[in-house]
Amino acid sequence: MKDILGYTRWCFGLVILLFAWEITGNRGWLGSTWPPLSSIFDYLNSRPNLELLIRNSGVTGVNAVLGLLLGTLIGALLAILGFLIPRLYPGLSTFATFVNALPLIALGPLLIITVGEGATPIAIATLSVFFSFFVAAISGINQTTAIQRDVTTVFGASRWKQLRFVQLPAAVPRLFDGLKLGASAAVLGAILGEWFGSGRGLGVILVSAMQNFQIELLWSAALFGTLLTITGFVCISLIQFAFFRRYL
Amino acid sequence: MQPFIEIDGVSKRFHLSRSDYVDALVDISFEIYKNEFVALVGPSGCGKSTLLRMIAGLDEPSDGVIKVGDDHPRELIAQQRVGMAMQEHGLMPWLDAAENISLPFRLAGLPIDTERVEELLELVKLSKFSKARPSQLSGGMKQRLSIARALVLQPDLLILDEPFGALDAVTRRMMNQELQRIWSRKPTTTVLVTHSLEEAVFLSDRILMMSPNPGTVISEYLVPLPRPRTLQTSREKDFLSLVESVTSRLDEICSTELLS
Numbered sequence: 001m002k003d004i005l006g007y008t009r010w011c012f013g014l015v016i017l018l019f020a021w022e023i024t025g026n027r028g029w030l031g032s033t034w035p036p037l038s039s040i041f042d043y044l045n046s047r048p049n050l051e052l053l054i055r056n057s058g059v060t061g062v063n064a065v066l067g068l069l070l071g072t073l074i075g076a077l078l079a080i081l082g083f084l085i086p087r088l089y090p091g092l093s094t095f096a097t098f099v100n101a102l103p104l105i106a107l108g109p110l111l112i113i114t115v116g117e118g119a120t121p122i123a124i125a126t127l128s129v130f131f132s133f134f135v136a137a138i139s140g141i142n143q144t145t146a147i148q149r150d151v152t153t154v155f156g157a158s159r160w161k162q163l164r165f166v167q168l169p170a171a172v173p174r175l176f177d178g179l180k181l182g183a184s185a186a187v188l189g190a191i192l193g194e195w196f197g198s199g200r201g202l203g204v205i206l207v208s209a210m211q212n213f214q215i216e217l218l219w220s221a222a223l224f225g226t227l228l229t230i231t232g233f234v235c236i237s238l239i240q241f242a243f244f245r246r247y248l
Numbered sequence: 249m250q251p252f253i254e255i256d257g258v259s260k261r262f263h264l265s266r267s268d269y270v271d272a273l274v275d276i277s278f279e280i281y282k283n284e285f286v287a288l289v290g291p292s293g294c295g296k297s298t299l300l301r302m303i304a305g306l307d308e309p310s311d312g313v314i315k316v317g318d319d320h321p322r323e324l325i326a327q328q329r330v331g332m333a334m335q336e337h338g339l340m341p342w343l344d345a346a347e348n349i350s351l352p353f354r355l356a357g358l359p360i361d362t363e364r365v366e367e368l369l370e371l372v373k374l375s376k377f378s379k380a381r382p383s384q385l386s387g388g389m390k391q392r393l394s395i396a397r398a399l400v401l402q403p404d405l406l407i408l409d410e411p412f413g414a415l416d417a418v419t420r421r422m423m424n425q426e427l428q429r430i431w432s433r434k435p436t437t438t439v440l441v442t443h444s445l446e447e448a449v450f451l452s453d454r455i456l457m458m459s460p461n462p463g464t465v466i467s468e469y470l471v472p473l474p475r476p477r478t479l480q481t482s483r484e485k486d487f488l489s490l491v492e493s494v495t496s497r498l499d500e501i502c503s504t505e506l507l508s
Contacts, residue, residue: 145336148340155331161354
């Protein structure tokens with residue numbers, strides 16, 4: 001009953017929001033760059049337009065997924081290295097913070113000339129993902145209690161066995177949190193990377209629509225970018241749910 | 249007879265800041281023999297848990313030497329010959345009871361001996377709960393499970409730090425009886441830290457009493473009660489008079505501590 005009430009409220013809120021959007025656009029309260037929602041759907045109602053966006057979302061999606069995988073892998077490897085060789089940890093941590101502090105916008109041109117236009121979106125997505133996953137993995141690995149660590153030490157476990165049988169299982173909930181953060185960061189990173197001069201992708205559409213004042217196309221691309229992020233988030237949540245169902 | 253554990257002039261200093269420090273333990277020497285059950289008792293802050301951690305190889309003395317089986321305690325750990333149970337059970341919440349008991353096999357890189365795991369579940373009377381996760385077990389069950397885990401690799405040294413400290417008095421008596429039964433079946437060199445003097449007398453062969461500021465061993469009691477000991481034992485005159493004399497000594501230490 002409570003659930004139904006919650007969903008009703010949620011839907012009600014959404015309807016009000018969409019309605020407000022429509023009115024604002026229709027009356028031109030926020031200028032000509034804020035179109036009514038219906039005009040965006042009208043735009044998407046044409047087959048070539050829809051295909052254009054789906055095709056480019058696919059490109060961005062693939063870039064984001066590759067970036068997510070690569071970033072997760074790098075973040076995980078760094079965290080594991082930091083655990084196995086505790087002496088390396090402070091250095092790794094500083095390195096990760098340093099890389100994360102570099103403004104990606106500034107890195108863009110540099111990446112274009114080093115890894116090339118095609119790989120830049122993946123590289124930027126990777127860079128956006130790896131830090132949040134590294135931080136999540138480190139915090140996950142430290143989730144065990146002092147007693148659990150003492151007991152593990154006394155049982156004579158090697159550092160690797162400790163990681164494999166105690167620290168990693170304890171870290172799993174945090175790893176999923178890191179992946180969820182990473183999913184949205186990856187889409188954002190991929191779009192930003194495409195922006196710098198890639199041939200295809202939502203980033204390219206955004207730039208070209210902006211320069212040619214194609215307001216409906218611009219908003220449609222933003223909508224598809226949001227859909228990509230939500231899809232990533234939902235997919236990881238579903239995997240997480242399937243994983244933890246065993247524990248309930 | 250060659251002692252199994254030799255503690256020779258051991259001190260432990262904790263540095264609080266660059267110039268400030270506390271001597272937790274000063275010049276402690278004693279020996280523990282093979283298959284002896286020794287209880288360390290004393291007021292809070294006398295350093296008994298610190299001493300226990302050093303015997304377990306989790307901590308290093310600032311001065312002096314601890315040898316277990318003629319070697320550094322870390323060697324014993326590396327050979328997977330130590331078992332430990334603490335006040336907090338330290339079980340892994342994502343593993344069920346049987347998997348928690350099997351964990352030492354995994355950590356040691358040994359094949360899991362399922363018969364041994366079942367035998368231990370039987371021993372601590374948790375066979376019916378082999379598929380239960382720690383969160384589904386009572387406090388007493390979790391402690392029993394943690395003791396089973398400590399015993400699974402048939403350790404040469406068993407470290408117990410207040411294993412029943414968080415349990416109610418009734419459960420605690422039952423647990424002591426269980427532990428005594430399990431231990432008497434296969435005596436293992438054991439060092440127990442406890443606040444309960446009844447527990448110390450009931451379980452051990454010898455009691456070492458420590459005093460604080462700085463931590464030292466000041467009295468030693470032999471417990472000549474025959475094994476196996478039962479709840480009946482804990483009502484007999486010999487038992488009660490020994491508890492009485494250990495208790496009055498502890499009171500004495502605590503009152504001088506308060507007056508000084």
